Amino acid sequence: MGNEDAGSSEPSxxxxxxxxxxxxxxxxxxxxxxxxxxSKATTALSSMNIQTQSFPDGSRGSxxxxxxxxxxxxxxxxxxxxEQSLSSMGLxxxxxxxxxxxxxxxxxxxxxxxxxxxGDLESLLVGDMGRKSPAWMLLRSQSSTVQPFEKAxxxxxxxxxxxxxxxxxxPDEPGKPWNDEDRLQLWKSKLKHYMILSxxxxxxxxxxxDLGLINSSMGVVQTIISFxxxxxxxxxxxxxxxxxFVIATEGPLYLVAISSLGESDSQLRAQLDALYMQxxxxxxxxxxxxxxxxxxxxxxxxxxxxxxxxxxxxxxxFTKGSPSALLGALECLKLRxxxxxxxxxxxxxxxxxxxxxxLIVAGGKLxxxxxxxxxxLHPSDLQLIFNMLFESGGIKSGGGxxxxxxxxxxxxxxxxxxxxxxxxxxxxxxxxxxPTAAGEEIALILVxxxxxxxxxxxxxxxxxxxxxxxxxxxxxIRTAAHKxxxxxxxxxxxxxxxxxxxxxxxxxxFCMPSLQPAFASLVSRRRLMSLxxxxxxxVHARHSHLKILHCVNEDTTSLAWVxxxxxxxxxxGPNASRAVMTQGANKVIQWAKREEERLFILGGGVx
Amino acid sequence: MADSANAPKPSSSVKLVLLxxxxxxxxxxxxxxxxxxxxENKEPTIGAAFLTQKCNLPSRTIKFEIWDTAGQERFxxxxxxxxxxxxxxxxxxxxxxxxxxxKAKHWxxxxxxxxxxxxVIALVxxxxxxxxxxxxxxxxxxxxxxxxxxxxxxxSTDEAKSYAExxxxxxxxxxxxxxxNVSEVFTAIAxxxxxxxxKSTRGPGVxxxxxxxxxEQRVNLNGPREAAKEGCAC
Numbered sequence: 001m002g003n004e005d006a007g008s009s010e011p012s013x014x015x016x017x018x019x020x021x022x023x024x025x026x027x028x029x030x031x032x033x034x035x036x037x038x039s040k041a042t043t044a045l046s047s048m049n050i051q052t053q054s055f056p057d058g059s060r061g062s063x064x065x066x067x068x069x070x071x072x073x074x075x076x077x078x079x080x081x082x083e084q085s086l087s088s089m090g091l092x093x094x095x096x097x098x099x100x101x102x103x104x105x106x107x108x109x110x111x112x113x114x115x116x117x118x119g120d121l122e123s124l125l126v127g128d129m130g131r132k133s134p135a136w137m138l139l140r141s142q143s144s145t146v147q148p149f150e151k152a153x154x155x156x157x158x159x160x161x162x163x164x165x166x167x168x169x170x171p172d173e174p175g176k177p178w179n180d181e182d183r184l185q186l187w188k189s190k191l192k193h194y195m196i197l198s199x200x201x202x203x204x205x206x207x208x209x210d211l212g213l214i215n216s217s218m219g220v221v222q223t224i225i226s227f228x229x230x231x232x233x234x235x236x237x238x239x240x241x242x243x244x245f246v247i248a249t250e251g252p253l254y255l256v257a258i259s260s261l262g263e264s265d266s267q268l269r270a271q272l273d274a275l276y277m278q279x280x281x282x283x284x285x286x287x288x289x290x291x292x293x294x295x296x297x298x299x300x301x302x303x304x305x306x307x308x309x310x311x312x313x314x315x316x317x318f319t320k321g322s323p324s325a326l327l328g329a330l331e332c333l334k335l336r337x338x339x340x341x342x343x344x345x346x347x348x349x350x351x352x353x354x355x356x357x358x359l360i361v362a363g364g365k366l367x368x369x370x371x372x373x374x375x376x377l378h379p380s381d382l383q384l385i386f387n388m389l390f391e392s393g394g395i396k397s398g399g400g401x402x403x404x405x406x407x408x409x410x411x412x413x414x415x416x417x418x419x420x421x422x423x424x425x426x427x428x429x430x431x432x433x434x435p436t437a438a439g440e441e442i443a444l445i446l447v448x449x450x451x452x453x454x455x456x457x458x459x460x461x462x463x464x465x466x467x468x469x470x471x472x473x474x475x476x477i478r479t480a481a482h483k484x485x486x487x488x489x490x491x492x493x494x495x496x497x498x499x500x501x502x503x504x505x506x507x508x509x510f511c512m513p514s515l516q517p518a519f520a521s522l523v524s525r526r527r528l529m530s531l532x533x534x535x536x537x538x539v540h541a542r543h544s545h546l547k548i549l550h551c552v553n554e555d556t557t558s559l560a561w562v563x564x565x566x567x568x569x570x571x572x573g574p575n576a577s578r579a580v581m582t583q584g585a586n587k588v589i590q591w592a593k594r595e596e597e598r599l600f601i602l603g604g605g606v607x
Numbered sequence: 608m609a610d611s612a613n614a615p616k617p618s619s620s621v622k623l624v625l626l627x628x629x630x631x632x633x634x635x636x637x638x639x640x641x642x643x644x645x646x647e648n649k650e651p652t653i654g655a656a657f658l659t660q661k662c663n664l665p666s667r668t669i670k671f672e673i674w675d676t677a678g679q680e681r682f683x684x685x686x687x688x689x690x691x692x693x694x695x696x697x698x699x700x701x702x703x704x705x706x707x708x709x710k711a712k713h714w715x716x717x718x719x720x721x722x723x724x725x726x727v728i729a730l731v732x733x734x735x736x737x738x739x740x741x742x743x744x745x746x747x748x749x750x751x752x753x754x755x756x757x758x759x760x761x762x763s764t765d766e767a768k769s770y771a772e773x774x775x776x777x778x779x780x781x782x783x784x785x786x787x788n789v790s791e792v793f794t795a796i797a798x799x800x801x802x803x804x805x806k807s808t809r810g811p812g813v814x815x816x817x818x819x820x821x822x823e824q825r826v827n828l829n830g831p832r833e834a835a836k837e838g839c840a841c
Binding site: 395454 | 641649654673
């Protein structure tokens with residue numbers, strides 16, 4: 001759609017007719033809503049206003065074509081800032097302007113700068129480029145090497161300003177320094193809330209604040225929901241200011257997510273669903289139903305006692321931004337194919353009779369799976385297990401082997417399975433602090449339907465560990481876990497992409513590069529995940545049918561690419577051109593294809 | 608604990624189970640005994656944890672196989688699996704919470720009814736550091752935080768002790784936080800286990816008892832009735 005209308009306009013105000021200082025766009029008065037787009041582009045500076053643009057070139061369906069037609073100097077094409085054009089003009093010859101502009105017209109016409117100051121350009125061209133003059137700094141700020149959110153980091157602006165305090169506890173006791181009003185204020189300042197209540201209005205869980213403090217707020221929520229429920233017109237969600245409320249009704253439970261983080265309804269709904277799954281995992285569906293069938297006013301807090309920490313760690317992983325939850329996929333530990341094969345074999349060889357699933361997990365990343373031929377594991381079930389073992393401290397800190405009855409709702413929500421968990425190779429140190437840093441612990445998880453099989457599974461653990469040690473595989477796992485995710489410049493050298501997510505659809509698994517150093521902090525990680533969430537929501541919007549999505553905003557450029565085989569999302573600095581992005585994307589995808597059998601578990605050990 | 612004995616002493620395994628209300632400090636006691644460690648705000652145990660620790664007596668070595676169970680009510684129906692064939696049990700209550708002693712008494716009754724006849728039961732009042740009679744300085748500091756006099760004790764030593772004597776239980780007041788009396792509990796249990804029940808290295812384990820496993824819910828559903836039956840049989 002952008003092709004003809006912008007393609008015809010851009011060359012006319014390009015470099016040829018009027019050299020560098022370009023005329024303001026309004027002179028061209030276009031009829032079809034063009035002015036609106038312009039005003040958006042210039043006023044969107046302070047918000048995370050992501051513009052989307054689809055490419056109707058599905059028939060070509062590849063990124064190499066545009067990449068060939070673009071010159072490397074086409075950096076200026078996509079910025080909202082007026083200075084943006086300077087670097088492109090300054091670095092490329094006038095003759096390049098036309099292909100540039102054509103390319104630009106196809107990609108992000110809505111961002112074509114409107115006014116281009118003349119004076120700055122001259123000073124740039126004449127000035128000493130080697131010196132780090134203000135102009136040079138300006139120019140540098142346009143380079144593709146600028147990291148995403150660099151500007152935002154400095155300013156700590158907008159919706160994420162308070163995010164650092166998001167996970168701080170609201171003080172329990174109404175002691176001296178805190179009265180209830182202060183605590184309510186603190187409670188209101190949280191950007192994300194989850195509440196669970198029964199349809200009779202009994203509070204069950206709230207992420208922030210003790211239930212006594214926020215009882216009245218829960219009451220309001222319950223009143224609003226039941227008002228619509230009474231009118232046989234179920235309330236799904238509403239917006240107040242910039243806060244979105246999403247309500248899920250699951251049998252006798254209301255689950256409410258309240259977010260000021262700009263997540264989409266479907267994402268919030270998926271998060272609520274995961275919390276509901278956690279409740280089912282504790283109680284099973286028949287138990288939950290019968291509790292409320294017998295007494296609708298039952299207080300579910302008692303049967304759920306002790307699982308608040310699991311709900312909270314799950315909720316916090318969503319609030320921090322979890323690529324696994326976003327993509328509905330798992331991450332695996334990268335291992336050589338032959339190594340993974342030997343681990344699977346050692347695992348299968350030691351198999352106990354009663355086992356249903358066996359998993360080796362290192363720091364939340366899957367190392368090996370064994371399973372019966374007719375059952376595969378559901379990511380949502382694994383998410384619950386990983387949350388229990390790695391996010392919440394209950395089991396990790398115990399120091400022993402664990403025997404845990406739990407329901408895996410996606411597998412079967414009607415009954416319990418029994419899970420044997422052992423963290424391997426842990427030296428009992430006198431201080432209790434673990435020698436292996438968090439995120440590197442190796443856990444062996446064996447799931448059985450037989451509640452008496454603890455010692456059989458313990459024997460299996462011993463056999464597996466002996467075998468893995470004998471073949472040196474345990475060390476390989478430990479080394480790989482310690483190494484962590486590869487940095488992006490190792491995966492795709494020379495690319496300007498700062499981060500990506502790659503999901504292999506067939507395997508329901510994903511991989512990503514290290515979050516270090518650019519996205520290590522809580523806030524920048526949240527920014528990144530919000531960006532991914534936006535891309536994901538746009539690509540998966542019901543009527544979008546997008547294959548490729550290129551977004552540019554003030555401090556990032558991002559790209560989503562969806563095929564039947566994979567989903568790919570990547571992020572670069574604000575000045576990365578589309579050519580640079582596509583080049584990087586192609587590099588990463590080639591890498592993922594090449595390394596597929598190392599990155600992903602294809603099938604696992606089947607018995 | 609102590610280094611292994613030079614001369615090979617007879618060694619035997621003892622299955623020990625911890626029972627008691629949620630949040631009385633069962634896992635903390637075990638953590639103190641096994642790792643000599645303490646964690647503030649420990650998260651609740653889910654299901655049960657299995658740990659081992661050796662205890663050296665002058666004449667022999669006892670290897671405790673410890674089942675640290677979760678105290679929440681929804682796990683109560685699984686308890687028989689853990690106390691079945693146990694040679695020792697630690698029933699724990701919280702000195703600052705009278706209801707936890709009531710729960711402890713229920714556990715003692717259930718054990719006397721359903722566990723193996725010779726089981727050694729110790730009643731343990733935990734969180735002594737929150738009371739005034741803990742000699743250590745830490746206890747006082749902790750008390751100051753907990754406002755007023757600093758004595759949060761709600762269950763008197765005499766009350767619990769006389770109950771323990773009635774029921775023929777070992778009795779201790781401990782602090783997992785300071786470590787006070789913790790190893791003493793386990794040593795006393797080790798000493799109280801009759802020599803005769805220490806023949807095999809592992810008593811008939813859980814795995815051997817599969818046949819009896821089918822009807823675990825009985826404890827909750829018709830406990831009283833069974834109690835009556837047992838009473839008649841005696």
